[in-house]
Amino acid sequence: MSSSMDSVGVARLLPGGPVADRVLGEVAAEVVALRAAGVTPSLATVLVGDDDASAGYIRIKQRQAAELGFVSPHVRLPASASQVDLHRVIEDFNADRGVHGVLVQHPVPGGLDYGRALQVLDPDKDVDGMHPVNLGRLALGLPGPVPCTPAGIEALLAFHGVSVAGREVVVLGRGATLGRPLAMLLAQKRSTTNAAVTVVHTGVADWPRFARRAEVLVAAAGVPGIVRPEHVRPGAVVVGGGVRYAGRRLLPDVDPSCARVAGAITPRVGGVGPTTVAMLFRNAVGAVRRAVGG
Ligand SMILES: Nc1nc2c(c(=O)[nH]1)N[C@@H](CN(C=O)c1ccc(C(=O)N[C@@H](CCC(=O)O)C(=O)O)cc1)CN2
Numbered sequence: 001m002s003s004s005m006d007s008v009g010v011a012r013l014l015p016g017g018p019v020a021d022r023v024l025g026e027v028a029a030e031v032v033a034l035r036a037a038g039v040t041p042s043l044a045t046v047l048v049g050d051d052d053a054s055a056g057y058i059r060i061k062q063r064q065a066a067e068l069g070f071v072s073p074h075v076r077l078p079a080s081a082s083q084v085d086l087h088r089v090i091e092d093f094n095a096d097r098g099v100h101g102v103l104v105q106h107p108v109p110g111g112l113d114y115g116r117a118l119q120v121l122d123p124d125k126d127v128d129g130m131h132p133v134n135l136g137r138l139a140l141g142l143p144g145p146v147p148c149t150p151a152g153i154e155a156l157l158a159f160h161g162v163s164v165a166g167r168e169v170v171v172l173g174r175g176a177t178l179g180r181p182l183a184m185l186l187a188q189k190r191s192t193t194n195a196a197v198t199v200v201h202t203g204v205a206d207w208p209r210f211a212r213r214a215e216v217l218v219a220a221a222g223v224p225g226i227v228r229p230e231h232v233r234p235g236a237v238v239v240g241g242g243v244r245y246a247g248r249r250l251l252p253d254v255d256p257s258c259a260r261v262a263g264a265i266t267p268r269v270g271g272v273g274p275t276t277v278a279m280l281f282r283n284a285v286g287a288v289r290r291a292v293g294g
Pocket of ligand 1: 105106250274
């Protein structure tokens with residue numbers, strides 16, 4: 001771990017931008033090599049409904065795909081689409097040998113089941129690492145796509161020299177997209193992981209007791225402002241992973257005043273978010289490699 005545990009005052013910032021730039025640079029080099037070998041990487045995107053924030057993220061991903069040299073077919077379904085409509089789109093992309101990766105933006109409108117839709121997706125084309133087969137691989141430490149935000153957090157900590165090996169990491173939140181996969185990831189036996197991980201959730205009345213123990217505290221609750229300075233061990237590393245959206249406005253779990261107590265902290269904007277998009281493309285290029293047998 002860095003010297004952050006020794007100093008209390010104004011926390012060192014842990015931006016995600018440079019981490020994303022590095023990962024995207026590696027992906028870009030791979031895309032050049034794939035194209036030189038006659039392979040055109042393809043990442044399909046699916047958006048259901050009219051959620052502004054989701055439409056914005058799809059635009060970001062489409063733009064990034066084009067910059068990196070991916071083709072990126074897109075299907076937008078109306079909010080009135082049925083589960084069967086959504087499954088049909090996914091099945092069509094599954095069957096298309098020219099499409100290497102598929103992402104379904106979440107959340108999907110109420111009435112649709114994102115988890116069921118993921119089960120229809122070919123696990124080899126699952127660039128979000130959220131198919132049960134891929135979460136199973138993560139649980140067993142087998143190679144495969146890792147959910148983007150957890151993978152981004154691991155990369156962000158490693159990039160900034162925050163070692164979690166042998167450290168007490170507390171993940172506040174147990175959701176399928178962040179808390180649970182992150183806990184599995186950080187507990188793995190690798191140089192950038194190997195942590196002593198505790199998962200606690202806001203249904204545990206005494207969750208602050210666990211949070212205050214953490215040398216690295218990851219907020220993954222999706223409850224705006226829930227993590228406050230009194231929940232942070234002085235000098236700890238605080239990672240803001242969880243967010244909730246009010247329209248397009250992002251409401252993070254971590255109150256900015258935590259920077260007074262933490263040794264290091266991700267910024268409210270430009271922290272974990274950019275690494276999420278970068279990891280999507282790392283997974284996407286992995287899907288291309290699997291498809292072409294590389
Ligand atoms: N299929 C998926 N759906 C969703 C995912 C995902 O990984 N796969 N994650 C989020 C949304 N998301 C990407 O899809 C995403 C969220 C936030 C950011 C980001 O960079 N945010 C900025 C803040 C911008 C602001 O203030 O509004 C930041 O953190 O600096 C990128 C991607 C849910 N859906």
